[in-house]
Amino acid sequence: MGICHAKLKANPKAKCEDITDPQTTNSPSNLPFFTPSPLSSVFKNSPSGGTKRRSRSRSRPFPPPSPAKHIKELLARRHGSGKPNEAPIPENEDGDGEEFVEVNTEFGYSKEFVGNYEIGEEVGRGHFGFTYKAKAKKGSLKGRNVAVKIIAKSKMTTAIAVEDVKREVKILQALNGHKNLVQFHGAFEDDTNVYIIMELCEGGELLDRLLSRGGIYSEEDAKTVIVQILNAVAFCHLQGIVHRDLKPENFLFTTREEDSILKVIDFGLSEYVNPDEKLNDIVGSAYYVAPEVLHRSYGTQADMWSIGVIAYILLCGSRPFWDRTESGIFRTVLKEDPSFDDEPWPSLSCDAKDFVQRLLHKDQHIRLTAAQALCHPWLTNHLHPKIPLDMIVYKLVRAYIYSSSLRKLALNALAKTLSFMQLAYLRQQFHLLGPNKNGFISLQNFKTALMKASTDAMNESGVTEYVHMVSSSQYKRLDFEEFCAAAISVHQLKGIESWEQHARYAYDLFEEYGNRPIMIEELASELGLAPSVPLHVVLQDWIRPSDGKLSFIGFVKLLNGVSSSRNKKT
Numbered sequence: 001m002g003i004c005h006a007k008l009k010a011n012p013k014a015k016c017e018d019i020t021d022p023q024t025t026n027s028p029s030n031l032p033f034f035t036p037s038p039l040s041s042v043f044k045n046s047p048s049g050g051t052k053r054r055s056r057s058r059s060r061p062f063p064p065p066s067p068a069k070h071i072k073e074l075l076a077r078r079h080g081s082g083k084p085n086e087a088p089i090p091e092n093e094d095g096d097g098e099e100f101v102e103v104n105t106e107f108g109y110s111k112e113f114v115g116n117y118e119i120g121e122e123v124g125r126g127h128f129g130f131t132y133k134a135k136a137k138k139g140s141l142k143g144r145n146v147a148v149k150i151i152a153k154s155k156m157t158t159a160i161a162v163e164d165v166k167r168e169v170k171i172l173q174a175l176n177g178h179k180n181l182v183q184f185h186g187a188f189e190d191d192t193n194v195y196i197i198m199e200l201c202e203g204g205e206l207l208d209r210l211l212s213r214g215g216i217y218s219e220e221d222a223k224t225v226i227v228q229i230l231n232a233v234a235f236c237h238l239q240g241i242v243h244r245d246l247k248p249e250n251f252l253f254t255t256r257e258e259d260s261i262l263k264v265i266d267f268g269l270s271e272y273v274n275p276d277e278k279l280n281d282i283v284g285s286a287y288y289v290a291p292e293v294l295h296r297s298y299g300t301q302a303d304m305w306s307i308g309v310i311a312y313i314l315l316c317g318s319r320p321f322w323d324r325t326e327s328g329i330f331r332t333v334l335k336e337d338p339s340f341d342d343e344p345w346p347s348l349s350c351d352a353k354d355f356v357q358r359l360l361h362k363d364q365h366i367r368l369t370a371a372q373a374l375c376h377p378w379l380t381n382h383l384h385p386k387i388p389l390d391m392i393v394y395k396l397v398r399a400y401i402y403s404s405s406l407r408k409l410a411l412n413a414l415a416k417t418l419s420f421m422q423l424a425y426l427r428q429q430f431h432l433l434g435p436n437k438n439g440f441i442s443l444q445n446f447k448t449a450l451m452k453a454s455t456d457a458m459n460e461s462g463v464t465e466y467v468h469m470v471s472s473s474q475y476k477r478l479d480f481e482e483f484c485a486a487a488i489s490v491h492q493l494k495g496i497e498s499w500e501q502h503a504r505y506a507y508d509l510f511e512e513y514g515n516r517p518i519m520i521e522e523l524a525s526e527l528g529l530a531p532s533v534p535l536h537v538v539l540q541d542w543i544r545p546s547d548g549k550l551s552f553i554g555f556v557k558l559l560n561g562v563s564s565s566r567n568k569k570t
């Protein structure tokens with residue numbers, strides 16, 4: 001990239017052109033999604049009537065970036081149109097007849113908001129909600145300040161919009177208690193609004209703090225922020241929740257202090273997803289959306305891309321993927337690699353660059369998971385983040401159990417090539433699974449370990465069921481060595497520079513302990529190739545003519561696994 005208009009801290013003119021977001025126009029009534037504050041019924045004494053928009057630009061030394069806008073398609077689908085209360089709802093592309101559904105906006109929440117809270121000033125707003133400070137009048141929170149996100153029912157013109165709000169509340173409730181997630185205190189409704197009560201975060205948005213520092217963070221400060229983001233997101237992912245709207249506006253500091261705790265907010269676009277499932281709706285904010293979301297086949301790893309974008313912005317003050325139009329942004333996300341050539345990248349650490357690159361990998365299978373990112377040397381060299389259990393381990397171990405014995409041997413050879421640093425993450429995961437005193441884990445351990453972190457979200461997302469399935473498979477106990485072979489991700493290893501060395505060294509070990517003459521038919525069945533495939537043509541290179549053993553190419557294909565081999569053939 002490297003052109004000034006891509007900079008958050010670019011010159012004011014370029015910045016203004018950059019702002020294609022309708023939210024940044026001066027008059028609120030110009031906003032396609034503007035509706036008057038939903039509070040006219042509740043908020044009687046405010047001089048501003050609660051509708052004055054917070055202006056970032058006047059208080060900043062340079063014009064700030066627009067808050068990230070949601071993807072147009074998302075808004076059209078969820079709210080029917082750009083002006084939800086006026087225009088007709090466009091035809092739903094899935095043909096599920098959304099426009100004919102009468103929307104039921106009864107949520108079943110308590111109707112006692114006014115009796116319980118006294119509303120104060122507005123503290124923020126987004127496309128979907130207005131957030132106010134409020135004071136609890138009774139109950140355990142009596143006298144305490146809270147935040148109330150108010151969502152007007154008039155905006156809920158589609159069943160999807162209603163479901164989004166219900167899910168936002170349900171997820172906040174289920175995930176309550178993690179220190180880097182905003183605390184939830186309850187939900188209310190009346191005829192006009194839904195009220196989501198949360199802890200009040202008084203330290204402002206990450207975006208504002210970034211801007212107040214001139215649009216850039218030092219590596220050390222960025223690490224502190226990123227670790228907290230990863231802690232929260234790793235927890236969500238383990239529960240089977242993908243946030244889908246991670247951006248600097250959706251992180252708040254609890255206090256104004258420099259070392260304030262950071263909290264993830266706004267689960268309005270979050271979704272349940274189990275480890276076997278792929279989501280397909282295009283959701284999020286354009287600058288932060290992952291390529292696989294645009295390809296309509298994604299899971300929790302889409303959030304990791306957004307964290308990569310955030311890390312990139314924190315460290316250099318520029319957006320990694322930029323264009324003037326939404327379709328232009330999508331094109332750069334899909335096709336272009338972010339630049340690491342411009343200042344300050346050459347003067348930043350190699351670890352910082354490597355960390356960001358591993359999150360901005362276009363292939364979601366190569367991208368680091370949240371738990372893996374927490375083990376990256378950029379973070380572990382100075383901080384000592386607590387590493388949570390990682391669902392990818394469950395997926396990989398399950399695949400290993402069902403692999404052929406030949407592939408298991410190949411993976412065991414590959415695991416022996418891992419460096420001490422690479423093994424650190426696997427060691428942590430093994431430890432979390434609670435090995436017995438002889439250093440073994442059984443598949444039951446996978447279930448027991450997960451249940452310790454279980455919330456209602458895990459049941460709803462299908463993670464509980466998935467883990468039950470993994471743990472009820474038949475397989476012997478694993479020691480650490482075999483666990484490494486089982487939990488190694490060949491995809492991810494292929495994404496690192498030293499992959500070729502790993503593969504060569506592993507092949508040498510395999511030659512010593514596992515390679516043997518193999519018939520083409522046997523190999524085909526190992527790989528799950530259908531008899532209709534012209535086996536001799538396809539598998540010729542995989543077997544060494546001299547002794548009929550697996551060639552290096554065959555070994556690598558075997559490591560890739562059955563399904564990827566099969567995909568390549570078709």
Ligand SMILES: Nc1ncnc2c1ncn2[C@@H]1O[C@H](COP(=O)(O)OP(=O)(O)OP(=O)(O)O)[C@@H](O)[C@H]1O
Pocket residue numbers: 123124125126127128129130131147149182198199200201202205249250252265266267268
């Ligand atoms: N708990 C809180 N404490 C303080 N301020 C908050 C809190 N929750 C939200 N806000 C403020 O209100 C703004 C809007 O809230 P939120 O992001 O939940 O709304 P939204 O309409 O869903 O946003 P978006 O347009 O990103 O979807 C936030 O960016 C933040 O400034």
Ligand SMILES: [Ca+2]
Pocket residue numbers: 126249250266
């Ligand atoms: Ca938001």
Ligand SMILES: [Ca+2]
Pocket residue numbers: 126128245266267268269
């Ligand atoms: Ca939202």
